[in-house]
Structure formats: C-alpha cells, structure tokens
Amino acid sequence: MTDAMTDPEGVWHRLAGSRELPDGRERPDGHVLLDGFHALKHALRFGAEVPVAVTADRAAALALADELAPDVRPALDALLAEVPQSVYAALVPRPHPTAVAALAVRPSREARLARLAHLPRTAPVVVLDNPRNLGNAGAVIRLAAGFGATGVVTTGTLDPWHPTVVRGGAGLHFATAVERLAVAELPAGPVFALDPEGDDIRGVKLPDDALLAFGSERSGLSPELRARADHLLSLPMRPQVSSYNLATTVAMTLYHWSAQTSS
Known part of the structure; x- marks a missing residue:
C-alpha cells in the first residue's frame, strides 16, 4: 500500500478528495490551490472553506502566524499537517518560501455573479479587458481587495482563478468577487475606461x-469594450513615457476614486 506521506497525490486524495494530478491546476471537485502562508491566511480571514493545509515546517508556520496573523492562528493550528519537504514540493508548481500549501473551496459562480450584479454598489468593479499576464492579474485582485472594490472581472481567455493568479493575489480572491465574463455580460453601471486619448482623470469624479x-x-482596449465605454479617461504621464504597468494603472485609478470618496 502506498502511504500518503510518500505519495504527493495521495495527500490531496486522502485529505481533500481531489481527483486531479498535483500540478497546481484547479481541482474538478471545486478546490483551488492556496500557495503559501499569506494566501492561506487571507483565505481564512475572508471566510474560505479550507478542508486541507500542509506544510514542510509546522512550527515555523505557526510561529509566522503568531507574528503576523494571530487572528487565524487557532484555525491554522487545527488545519496544518506536516509533510516531508519532498512531498510538499511535489504538491505545488513552485515551492513557496513559507512551505505552506492548502486547498480551498472555490466560491460558487452564482454567489460571485450575485455580488457583482447587486445594486446599489458602494464601490466600483474593476474590469481587466483581455489581460495576458497572470502575475499582473493577481496583483490587481490584491489591489481591488485592499481598496474594497466590489469585484474584479476579466474578459478574454485568462482564467482569473489560475493558481498563478491566486498566488499573485495572496489569497485575496476570497475578499472580493472574481469572475470571467464576456463584455456583453458585464454588470450594469457606467463604464470608465482608461485610454491614452481620454480626458484627464484628475478632472473627473468616479x-x-x-x-x-x-x-x-x-x-x-478591445473594440467591444471601447464601444461599451461611457467615458474614456487618461492618467497624467510625462511626455515620451510609453505607459504604466497594468497594476500601477489600476492602483492610481482606485486611489483617485477612494480619495474622492473620503473627502
């Protein structure tokens, strides 16, 4: 008989009922990989259901919780199972410095759509039109959660729940509504799209x-999104500078919205 502690796939099979190979992709039973201590910490803080969590160094992970996240320390103490480093490394696409990994139940699509569609909204929805970079998408989700945005919607082929995106978002997918939709399916509301030819954002209230x-x-912007836009806005930029990074652009725009809200 193969022991779960020497069979990486067996860890997920026995503890979370996964049927997928341990390559970091979403499990067919609705689980997603939480890669690293901070992803697990945030998922727990924002109500994720986490059936299994493993670490190569339980004492170090709990010490990190004592220092950075005492609010979730009891939950981590109950969840974390220690496995050999080789087993942990085989469970994730790229080992995290904290040597922690977990599976969380992905929120239902119906719940995410209901949150995005609910009116009146008290915070904007961020729309990433045909994003290409997984890390940038994760950074945007982290920003959106930090600013209290209603959610993040992507159009196109990028899966916003891809493990690399979840890793880049530090588990904060569970703090906001994250979904992929076609432009025609976007929630109701005025669309303010960032474009170099748009009006200076500093003169516009969001x-x-x-x-x-x-x-x-x-x-x-895609032609479909541009046609859907009610307003085109631009960020101040020094001449001869080509563009800002996507996450930086989102951060500046959300800051502009939040500064107006708090003033």
Whole structure:
C-alpha cells in the first residue's frame, strides 16, 4: 500500500478528495490551490472553506502566524499537517518560501455573479479587458481587495482563478468577487475606461457604481469594450513615457476614486 506521506497525490486524495494530478491546476471537485502562508491566511480571514493545509515546517508556520496573523492562528493550528519537504514540493508548481500549501473551496459562480450584479454598489468593479499576464492579474485582485472594490472581472481567455493568479493575489480572491465574463455580460453601471486619448482623470469624479475598465498590457482596449465605454479617461504621464504597468494603472485609478470618496 502506498502511504500518503510518500505519495504527493495521495495527500490531496486522502485529505481533500481531489481527483486531479498535483500540478497546481484547479481541482474538478471545486478546490483551488492556496500557495503559501499569506494566501492561506487571507483565505481564512475572508471566510474560505479550507478542508486541507500542509506544510514542510509546522512550527515555523505557526510561529509566522503568531507574528503576523494571530487572528487565524487557532484555525491554522487545527488545519496544518506536516509533510516531508519532498512531498510538499511535489504538491505545488513552485515551492513557496513559507512551505505552506492548502486547498480551498472555490466560491460558487452564482454567489460571485450575485455580488457583482447587486445594486446599489458602494464601490466600483474593476474590469481587466483581455489581460495576458497572470502575475499582473493577481496583483490587481490584491489591489481591488485592499481598496474594497466590489469585484474584479476579466474578459478574454485568462482564467482569473489560475493558481498563478491566486498566488499573485495572496489569497485575496476570497475578499472580493472574481469572475470571467464576456463584455456583453458585464454588470450594469457606467463604464470608465482608461485610454491614452481620454480626458484627464484628475478632472473627473468616479461614482461608486462605476465599472473601471483597463485594456490589455499589449493592445489596450478591445473594440467591444471601447464601444461599451461611457467615458474614456487618461492618467497624467510625462511626455515620451510609453505607459504604466497594468497594476500601477489600476492602483492610481482606485486611489483617485477612494480619495474622492473620503473627502
């Protein structure tokens, strides 16, 4: 008989009922990989259901919780199972410095759509139009959660729940609504799209029910999104500087919205 502690796939099979190979992809039973201590910490803080968590160094992980996240320390103490380093490393696409990994139940699509569609909104929805970079998408989700945005919607082929995106978002997918939709399926609300030819954002007040849309890193806004936009806005930029990073652009736009809200 193969022991779960020497069979990486067996860890997930026995503890979470996964049927997928341990390559970091979403499990067919609705589980997603939480890669690293901070992803697990945030998922627990924002109500994720986490059936299994493993670590190569339980004492170190709990010490990190004592230092950085005492609010979730009891939950981590009950969840974390220690496995050999070789087993942990085989369970994740790229070992995290904290040597922690977990499976969380992905929120239902119906719940995410209901949150995005609910009106009146008290914070904007961020729309990433045909994003290409998984890390940038994760960074945007982390920003959106930090600013209290209603959610993040992607259009196109990128899966916003891809393990690399979840890792980049530090588990904060569970703090906001994250979904992939076609442009025609976007929630109701005025669309303010960032474009180099748009009006200077500093002269525009962004309403709480806005959809803040950002084009892809390479090609900008798609024709479909541009046609859907109610307003085109631009960020101040020094001449001869080509562009800002996507996450930076989102951060500046959300800051502009939040500064108006708090003033």
